[in-house]
Amino acid sequence: MQIYSKSSDFIWNYSGLFFKMAGQLLLLPMVLSMLQDDLVGLWYVFLAVNSFVTTFQAGFGPTFGRNVAFCWSGSTAFLVEGAPKVDGGEVNFPVLRALIGSCKRIYRMIAFAVLIGVASLGSLYVVSVSEGLTPAQYTAAWVVFCIGVFVNVLYTYWDSFLRRIGDFAGVNKAIIVSSLTQIAVIAVMLLLDLGLLSCAVGFLVQGLVFRFMCKLFFFRAEGMREGLGGAPTPTRSExxxxxxxxxxxxxxxxxxxxxxxxxxxxxxxxxxxxxxLSESSVFSVTLQVLNACVNLSTVALTTYSPSMQSAYVNGNKELGRKLAGKCLVSFYALYSVGFTLVLFVCMPVLGLFKPGIDSMPLLTISLGLYLLLWRHHSLCATLISNTNHVPYATSFVFSAVLGVALSVVFLILSGGSVLGLVAGQAIAQLVYNNWKWPHEAGRLYDTTYPCLLRAGVKAFTARFKRSR
Incomplete structure (x- = not known):
């Protein structure tokens, strides 16, 4: 069956994103004002470590998620690339149950590997950048944080599954409840003067609540519990x-x-x-705020991805072309508005709570432009990956290695300027990725990139005329 995105899906996705962003923005002034600069910088190091270790499972999430969408649309087999075309087939629950079993098995292995890595190499890194702090200021927080990372990886697939069957209401209800819980936990613990431990406990609790609720909503999907319950237990070989x-x-x-x-x-x-650490806190806060802007601008991609994957399985290329164009147009429009608000409103307001946070407008501008270009070609790569093809992996890895190398060189040559970080990454991406994958996204839908944009504008214009 074809998965269709509904207007209510956008409402739920924006609601969930609003609560997630609002929670971060509500906590940010409190964290900045109640933690010393070194602890703020260390917390962002924690989050950077979490981002790094979750990349080891992040690749499996999209792959399993795509195949859940294919299976939900009627596909009965799993291919290395692509998917068998179907015509409105029903869900094959024995196949879906086998897919879930395979996912659980792989994520158990990944979670324990991540825990070992974080507890060893991660601890060494944290100790190395915390020379100005006493162990009592961060040890307990780091232990709780490691547990939170393990739990998040172990059960991370439930929200991906829920999104791919199109239940955005369930995902965002989980986001809202878990975000509110995190805000309450961190706020209370900060007021009790528990320092960095407050952020770590909030991180752990948020992950537990979010994953539990996603699993609950997944099994509440129409026919899911009965269908999976009636399906035979898959064999180990399957x-x-x-x-x-x-x-x-x-x-x-x-x-x-x-x-x-x-x-x-x-x-x-x-x-x-x-x-x-002190200087990195300025960079990290700026990056966090701009990433919130990026997340806001890609809501259309999140919402339409299950429909585009379903359209691919059902051979509906015209629907896929229209949805891809709407994703691109929505991205440009929302990012432009969001970046303007960040530059002229958000950063100056944060500067009232922590003087110096807004002291580098040039950093905000250059980082914002870089993220625009990077997210633009990443969005186009995601459009391609909706067909279960990943031709861009080699170029992404090469550009990343080149970008890190150039950033280190520019940091040394500039005497430690954070602008060197941005310049190194930007040059590496402009060489190839920034133009290659938008071009390939157009070819995927038998058209050109400018024509995809026009299709998106036409679709939004037609919808606006119908609503008048």
Missing amino acids: VCEIGRALSVNAFKDTAVSLANYAVTTSNTLLCAAFIG
Whole structure:
């Protein structure tokens, strides 16, 4: 069956994003004002470590998620690339149950591998950048944070599954409840003067609540509990066979996730290592606010992805072309508005709570333009990946390695200027990725990139005329 995105899906996605962003913006002034600069910088190092370790599962999430959407649309087999075309088929619950079993098995292995890595190498890094702090200021927080990372990875697939069957209401209800819970926990603990431990406990609680609710809503989907309950238990060989079939693209997606990490979040680690925790807090806050802007601008992509994947399985290329164009137009429009608000409103307001946060408008502008270009070609790559093809993995990895190398060189040559971080990454992406994958996205839908944009404008214009 074809999955269609509804107007209510946008409402729920924007609502969930609003609560998530509002929670971060509500907590940010409190964290900035109640934690010393070194602890703020260290917390962002924690988050950067979390972003790094989750990349080892992030590649499997999109791959399993795509195949859940294919299966929900009627597909009965899993291919290394692409998917068998169907024509409005019903859900094959035995196949879906085998897919879920394979996913659980793989994520157990990933979660324990991540825990070992974080507890060893992650601890060494945290200690190395915390020379100005006493162990009592961060040890308990780091232990709780490691547990939170493990739990998040172990059960992270439930929200991906829920999104891919089109239940955005359930996902965003989970986001809202878990975000409110995190705000309450951190606020109370900060007022009790528990320092960095407050942020770590809030991180753990938020992850537990979010994953539990996503699993609950997944099994509440129409026919899900009965269908999976009536399906035969998959054999070990079936589970392993699915894992082998999907692992090829999963490892490619993991490589892409690592590359995306290197071109964004790794800069926080480089900043802390080359410049210092206090300076890295300015960079990290700016990046966090701009990333919120990026997330806002890609809501259309999140909402339409299940429909585009379903359209691919059902051979409806015209629907896919229209939805891809709407994703692109929505991205440009929302990012432009969001970036303007960040530059002229958000950063100056944050400067009232922590003087110096808004002291580098040039950093905000250059980082904002860089994220625009990077997210633009990443969005186009996601459009391609909706067909279960990942041809861009090699170029993403190469550009990421080049970007990190150039950033280190520019940091040294500039005497530790954070602008060197942005310049190194921007040059590496402009060489190839920024133009290649928009071009390939157009070819995917038998058209050109400018024509995709026109299709998006036409679709939005027609909808606006109908609503008048």
